[in-house]
Amino acid sequence: MTWLAVVVGAAAGTPLRFLVDRWLTERTARPGGAGTFPWGLLAVNASGSALAGVVIALATGDLRVLLLVGLCGAYTTFSGYAWETVRLWPEARVAFWASVALLPTACVASFMLAWRIAGLAAS
Numbered sequence: 001m002t003w004l005a006v007v008v009g010a011a012a013g014t015p016l017r018f019l020v021d022r023w024l025t026e027r028t029a030r031p032g033g034a035g036t037f038p039w040g041l042l043a044v045n046a047s048g049s050a051l052a053g054v055v056i057a058l059a060t061g062d063l064r065v066l067l068l069v070g071l072c073g074a075y076t077t078f079s080g081y082a083w084e085t086v087r088l089w090p091e092a093r094v095a096f097w098a099s100v101a102l103l104p105t106a107c108v109a110s111f112m113l114a115w116r117i118a119g120l121a122a123s
Contacts, residue, residue, distance in 0.1 A: 006070040010071070023040070
C-alpha cells in the first residue's frame with residue numbers, strides 16, 4: 001500500500017510542478033532567456049517545502065507518505081535547482097548568486113514557518 005501512495009502522489013506532483021514552473025517562467029522570462037532568474041523554480045520549491053512542513057506537522061501513515069514522499073517529492077526538484085544555477089553562471093552572475101542564496105533559504109524558511117504554524121494550529 002505504501003508504494004501505491006508514493007505512485008499516486010508522484011503522479012499528481014510531477015505535472016503540477018511542470019505547470020506551475022512553466023506558467024511562471026513564461027511570465028517572467030526576458031527576451032532570449034539569458035540571465036532570467038528561475039522564478040517558477042523558486043515558487044515550486046518554496047511552496048513544496050511549505051507543504052512538506054504542514055504534512056510533517058499534521059499527517060501520519062500512508063497519507064504522510066502520499067503527500068510527503070509522493071506529492072512533495074515529485075513536485076519539488078533539486079535537480080532543477082542545480083540545472084538553473086549552472087545555467088545562470090556564464091550568463092548572469094548576479095542571478096547566479098541570487099539563485100545560490102535565495103532558493104535554499106526560501107525553501108528552509110517556508111518549511112520551518114509552515115511546520116511551526118501547522119504544529120501550533122494542531123495543538
